[in-house]
Amino acid sequence: MSKEISNVSKQSIKKYLDAGVRFDGRKLDEYRDISVEFGVSENAESSVKVKMGETEVIAGIKMDVGEPYADSQNKGNLITTLELLPMSSGRHESGPPKIEAIEMGRVIDRGLRESGFIDFEKLCIKEGEKVWNVYVDIFSFNDAGGMLDAAFLAAVIAMKTAKLPRYDEKEEVVKFGELTDTNFPVTDLTPVTITGYKVGGHIIIDPTVEEEEMSEARLSFGLAEVEKEIMISSCQKGKDTILTSEEVGKIIDLSENKYKELFGVIDKAIKGIDKK
Amino acid sequence: MDQEEKTVKKKREIVVPGEIIVSGDEFLPGDGTERDGKDIVSKRYGLSDESGRLVKIIPLSGVFTARRGNVIIGRVSDLTFNGWLVDLGVASNGFLPLAECPRYINQNDMAEHFSIDDLMVAKISGVKGRGIDLTIKGRGLGKVEKGIIINVNSNKVPRIIGKEGSMISLIKEKSGCDITVGQNGLIWIKGNKIEDEILAKNAIGYIEEKPFIEGLTDKMEGWFKEEKK
Numbered sequence: 001m002s003k004e005i006s007n008v009s010k011q012s013i014k015k016y017l018d019a020g021v022r023f024d025g026r027k028l029d030e031y032r033d034i035s036v037e038f039g040v041s042e043n044a045e046s047s048v049k050v051k052m053g054e055t056e057v058i059a060g061i062k063m064d065v066g067e068p069y070a071d072s073q074n075k076g077n078l079i080t081t082l083e084l085l086p087m088s089s090g091r092h093e094s095g096p097p098k099i100e101a102i103e104m105g106r107v108i109d110r111g112l113r114e115s116g117f118i119d120f121e122k123l124c125i126k127e128g129e130k131v132w133n134v135y136v137d138i139f140s141f142n143d144a145g146g147m148l149d150a151a152f153l154a155a156v157i158a159m160k161t162a163k164l165p166r167y168d169e170k171e172e173v174v175k176f177g178e179l180t181d182t183n184f185p186v187t188d189l190t191p192v193t194i195t196g197y198k199v200g201g202h203i204i205i206d207p208t209v210e211e212e213e214m215s216e217a218r219l220s221f222g223l224a225e226v227e228k229e230i231m232i233s234s235c236q237k238g239k240d241t242i243l244t245s246e247e248v249g250k251i252i253d254l255s256e257n258k259y260k261e262l263f264g265v266i267d268k269a270i271k272g273i274d275k276k
Numbered sequence: 277m278d279q280e281e282k283t284v285k286k287k288r289e290i291v292v293p294g295e296i297i298v299s300g301d302e303f304l305p306g307d308g309t310e311r312d313g314k315d316i317v318s319k320r321y322g323l324s325d326e327s328g329r330l331v332k333i334i335p336l337s338g339v340f341t342a343r344r345g346n347v348i349i350g351r352v353s354d355l356t357f358n359g360w361l362v363d364l365g366v367a368s369n370g371f372l373p374l375a376e377c378p379r380y381i382n383q384n385d386m387a388e389h390f391s392i393d394d395l396m397v398a399k400i401s402g403v404k405g406r407g408i409d410l411t412i413k414g415r416g417l418g419k420v421e422k423g424i425i426i427n428v429n430s431n432k433v434p435r436i437i438g439k440e441g442s443m444i445s446l447i448k449e450k451s452g453c454d455i456t457v458g459q460n461g462l463i464w465i466k467g468n469k470i471e472d473e474i475l476a477k478n479a480i481g482y483i484e485e486k487p488f489i490e491g492l493t494d495k496m497e498g499w500f501k502e503e504k505k
Contacts, residue, residue: 006351006395012424016470023424025474 005210013210014200023208024053029254031206031261034150036157036269045179046162048269050154052206054144056088059136059154061162061184064174065125066133076123076131080109082138082151089143089209107193107236108138108152111222115191115233118159122185125167132164134184146206148220152193153262157269159184191233192262195220196251198243203250205258216241219248221255225263230256288323288334297324297331306332322431340366340430340460342408346400349420349458350410352390357383360390362398364460365430368407372398376411378418395420397456397464416456423454423466424473428484430461435492436483442493443483450500451476475503 032053082105222234362370453467
């Protein structure tokens with residue numbers, strides 16, 4: 001009904017967290033059930049829908065050929081956009097993306113870019129002249145909290161399953177709709193983003209809308225496993241309350257523990273599509 | 277609820293706006309329907325219900341329409357010099373005047389009774405063009421304290437309450453919680469233990485998912501048995 005949450009809900013969320021449970025019966029460090037669906041959009045090079053509890057988000061990859069940037073003559077371009085559609089929640093309005101959506105898109109972009117997940121040099125067709133432009137478009141279908149982690153999962157799975165479209169070098173056009181057998185060039189790293197929220201002195205992950213609304217601070221980490229060690233490649237702090245060093249340590253430990261779980265989700269989804 | 281029993285024999289059918297439900301001068305248009313020549317036409321998406329000559333729609337979706345006498349749960353959105361503005365989740369605002377409180381409240385102490393973002397259980401005393409008038413004079417009405425609030429589709433409220441309150445008393449009995457159901461879809465669950473509250477919440481979630489089953493109350497009892505294991 002309302003955008004703001006009531007005083008009673010605030011009190012009881014805190015009371016619940018003190019007792020170590022959440023409104024939906026989960027533990028503080030538990031994700032909701034995650035499911036993955038492929039082929040949401042016919043025209044995209046790859047499209048994925050991720051459901052995390054009631055949160056639903058789709059990500060699509062679309063590619064075309066363009067010019068490289070001056071500082072990366074032999075590398076492809078990555079353009080990530082995220083839109084929080086008004087139909088997904090009463091909190092979002094139509095119009096140009098608001099600060100929340102811009103921030104989330106940038107965090108996802110940074111997580112993908114800095115983890116070394118994409119092999120940018122393989123996206124180069126002719127150095128200094130032609131490279132692939134990669135568009136990652138993410139849309140929220142239902143925002144029931146924890147959007148960032150779900151959106152990042154969708155983006156990673158979409159990239160892992162994308163095929164390059166055919167490029168006709170003579171005519172210099174991309175033949176959309178004709179996919180080659182070449183996989184989108186990714187390395188064997190698998191990045192995930194895990195966001196810890198501070199709510200009433202407790203650290204939780206995968207919040208519901210109420211918990212997200214009343215959280216005092218949040219901290220996102222982009223992680224990937226490199227040579228059997230989990231490395232942090234990016235991070236983002238949100239909201240205006242400070243986090244103590246213990247709390248930051250707690251979120252790091254938590255994300256390290258949770259990495260395996262999200263990795264499992266990605267792995268299972270990709271193995272599932274290979275079988276078909 | 278009595279009407280429902282009479283019409284059990286007639287099958288309810290899902291209708292969409294503009295659909296002709298029945299045709300004939302002998303029928304009377306009820307809630308959610310209108311007369312168009314000889315036909316009774318649906319104005320809403322829902323189940324058609326014929327009880328005798330009266331044809332009405334049991335809506336399946338759409339916003340809550342405020343009626344006099346409804347008990348609702350609302351959130352205080354503003355304080356004025358003589359009362360509180362209450363957000364009910366509908367287009368028009370609710371208003372609780374100072375005079376409708378059970379005891380005398382000084383104008384300067386209003387925030388102590390209800391401040392912004394507090395929830396209240398109130399009864400609708402009248403619906404006018406400019407807004408909805410509320411009262412908290414009566415049993416079970418007043419401020420919402422402790423417990424949890426959940427939000428359901430307001431069209432499913434009758435299912436959650438059940439025939440003559442059978443469903444809600446079953447949930448109350450099995451979970452041991454105090455439950456207040458607002459007609460606008462907000463439900464207040466207050467129990468002694470956190471586990472009880474979660475049980476009651478899950479029970480309501482179960483009903484919300486399966487609203488079209490016959491004999492839902494019996495199924496609910498089975499559900500509780502399984503949950504208790």
